[in-house]
Amino acid sequence: MSPRLVPAAPAALLRLHQPQPVLTVETGDPVEIVCEASEAMEHEADVFWYQRDGRDGPKLLLDCERGLKKQFSCEFKRQSVTLRIDHAQPSDTGLYLCAYQMVSYLHFGNGTTLLVGDTCKTLNTWVVVVAGAMVLLLLLIICLSIRCLRRTTPMGEVPEDWRKANVPLVFQKGKKEDPGNDKPVSLISIPRKVTEQLMLGVLNKYAEEEKIIGNGQNRFTNRISCLNQSGSLL
Numbered sequence: 001m002s003p004r005l006v007p008a009a010p011a012a013l014l015r016l017h018q019p020q021p022v023l024t025v026e027t028g029d030p031v032e033i034v035c036e037a038s039e040a041m042e043h044e045a046d047v048f049w050y051q052r053d054g055r056d057g058p059k060l061l062l063d064c065e066r067g068l069k070k071q072f073s074c075e076f077k078r079q080s081v082t083l084r085i086d087h088a089q090p091s092d093t094g095l096y097l098c099a100y101q102m103v104s105y106l107h108f109g110n111g112t113t114l115l116v117g118d119t120c121k122t123l124n125t126w127v128v129v130v131a132g133a134m135v136l137l138l139l140l141i142i143c144l145s146i147r148c149l150r151r152t153t154p155m156g157e158v159p160e161d162w163r164k165a166n167v168p169l170v171f172q173k174g175k176k177e178d179p180g181n182d183k184p185v186s187l188i189s190i191p192r193k194v195t196e197q198l199m200l201g202v203l204n205k206y207a208e209e210e211k212i213i214g215n216g217q218n219r220f221t222n223r224i225s226c227l228n229q230s231g232s233l234l
Helices: 119-129 133-155 189-209
Strands: 022-025 031-037 047-052 059-063 072-076 080-085 094-102 105-108 112-116
Touching: 022 031, 031 094, 031 112, 047 072, 059 072, 080 094
Parallel strands: 022 112
Antiparallel strands: 031 080, 047 059, 047 094, 072 080, 094 105, 094 112
16 A cells, blocks of 8 residues: 655745835835745745735735736745835725745735825725724824925925934833833823834834935934034935
């Protein structure tokens, strides 16, 4: 009697990671959403992109074997796959998930939220995608902050109270970065501290990638930009 072959389950070893949790672009801009795999993916026919833009669950957007659908296209590189949008429109705002099929299961990435155009106006059209008031508050703060940065930079002026770092918070004991060490001023103290740490990281990354702040900043002072060269902001 010949032995029966039992298919292995390597899917448990493969993990998908989307390194861009939130993307904000202007209307008409090209977009690239990246999905990385912990192991090599064998066939592009098993790679898919899903979109969630409303109350319903994710819907199939693109089959990477076909590679092209309207303004959407897919690039397959075995350990990464990229979704491209030629000219993003506000209607493209939503949550994008990469997926890889192994055996009879689909394995999804962690998702990338795309905000197109005036993010503060389009926020209401996709907010049902996000669960939890805390996440909603964080995304609202991020979109408002980035919008202010984009409008401030072309002015060529450094606002007096604009600075890269936040004023350190008062803490009672232990490490100051621990969320529980806020002085209990109100019920939102802990969420506020967690939110501002996340927001600060996003803004710093945005400032570095867009080269808004150079190497001229040498210290942090309350209500002062702390730039020894004002032109380094531009």
